[in-house]
Amino acid sequence: MIAGIRGLLPGPTDYAGLRRSWRGDLLAGVSVGVVALPLALGFGVTSGAGAEAGLITAIVAGLVAAVFGGSGIQVSGPTGAMVVVLAPILAKEGAGALALVTVMAGVIVIAAGALRLGRLVGLIPWPVIEGFTLGIALIILLQQVPAAVGSTEGAHGAKAWAAAFAAVTHADWSAAWRTLALVASVVVIMAVWPRVSRVVPGTIVAIVVATGAVVVLGWEVPVIGELPAGLPAPALPETSLGALEALAMPALAIAALAAIESLLSARVAHARAVVSGYDADRELVGQGLASIASGLVGGMPATGAIARTAVNVRSGARTRLAAVTHALVLLGVVVVASAAVARVPLAALAGVLMVTAVTMVRPAVVRSVMRASRQDAVLFVVTALVTVSVDLIYAIAIGVAGAALFALRAVARAAGVHREELPGDAAHGDERIALLRLDGALFFGAADRVLERVARVHGVEVVILRMSQVRMLDTTGAQVLGEVVASLERRGVTVLVKGVQPRHLPLLEHTGALDALADTDHLVDDLDAAVAKARAVVSAG
Structure with a gap:
């Protein structure tokens, strides 16, 4: 705690290398x-x-x-x-x-x-x-x-x-032509001056020229006005x-x-x-x-x-x-030159800020x-x-x-359901087994769309859901997964869930998403074991 507070305060390391620089x-x-x-x-x-x-x-x-x-x-x-x-x-x-x-x-x-x-x-x-x-x-x-x-x-x-x-x-x-002329002169000087010298900033040259022109020509234009010759004493606000x-x-x-x-x-x-x-x-x-x-x-x-x-x-x-x-x-400047600064025309400052605004935007x-x-x-x-x-x-x-x-939309689009061929040699009854790989994120922005495609699977007796590629799972995704499993089981389709990542398992358990499985051993870690179990279910049917 104390170390954390000290890290927010000044220290000797703030001026490391000062002797050289x-x-x-x-x-x-x-x-x-x-x-x-x-x-x-x-x-x-x-x-x-x-x-x-x-x-x-x-x-x-x-x-x-x-x-x-x-x-x-x-x-x-x-x-x-x-x-x-x-x-x-x-x-x-x-x-x-x-x-x-x-x-x-x-x-x-x-x-x-x-x-x-x-x-x-x-x-x-x-x-x-x-x-x-x-x-x-x-x-x-x-x-x-x-x-x-x-x-x-x-x-x-x-x-x-x-x-x-x-x-x-x-x-x-x-009268506005005078102030516009001051603005134009400031803009031109700031644009041209870097070609003349980079030692003295063009802003200062432009301000001095504009102020001098107003004094010499006797123009009545708004100026900064009186400035203090020092800093005010600190005072608490009302x-x-x-x-x-x-x-x-x-x-x-x-x-x-x-x-x-x-x-x-x-x-x-x-x-x-x-x-x-x-x-x-x-x-x-x-x-x-x-x-x-x-x-x-x-x-x-x-x-x-x-x-x-x-x-x-x-x-x-x-x-x-x-x-x-x-x-x-x-x-x-405040202590020594406040009287001179007070005579700077506001139009000259406007010109400086206009140039500043333009340079803020890089085409x-x-x-x-x-x-x-x-x-x-x-x-x-x-x-x-x-x-x-x-x-x-x-x-x-x-x-x-x-x-x-936009980011959620991109993540949701990256989520998908892909039907795959069963690994190894084909066996009798494999056409009644659907191996579905869930990819990407199973979250509130994509859960309904992804799992609706799972629920539309027909003509099979067993569905194997491969979840090893699910990178993100939230409460909505877990809840919808449970609903889809329950829906398939009510239709007489046996669901096997394969490869749930350990970090996702507590969420599935807490939401009851796995309660709809017909048997606790229908949650498996190995694909070969899942396929063997699916073939056993088909053969028994």
């Missing part, structure tokens, strides 16, 4: 911090919590998750997926609910880690993950439309497509029984997303990195602590961020020092999913559509449920 870790952390700055600001604005909340989350949650999480290379903070879930919650419950729902979600994620639920993320199929990613990318893209046209109409509505439509229909087009009840389901949705996104991000990152694997359960504990810490200082729920983590890996990070450095770089992956199989294509499209039109958590649930149904 500290320079590379510091450089990687600086690179990620520069990339994370506009994303943190943009996701904070888009969620409705404000740029300050996004920046606080990247600093505080990023630092806590780096120290306590189960991955040495994961970078955490505000993400587009979390914005998708959080924005409608804040639109409905108000900004005052941010701290409480963030802390509640953090507690739930910690509980999931303590209960060792981290490996469950592996149950989410690949087409569902990719559909989920496409849906999030579309929502992030639509969420930027209000800022792109200089409108605040419906900017934080429950549905991104509705907010985008409202913003476009209520936009002042005589709590009441009514607030806890109202936020219970939203907190559960946020916690589910935080767990899923963080573990998916860690899994993808470690598949591409040269460092050792991650502890899924400890990662949940770390992300839960990160959200709690973030909520106490006015931040948002945190998750592992795949884009920033990918930058961290590409920059050569080897230990947690890189993610810690990323958080300290952002803290330095080659989409083609692969769509060509894999009809079932995979359906799961992919349905998950994406439900994500955009209904809800992200519902999308995952529906996608997983659909995948389960």
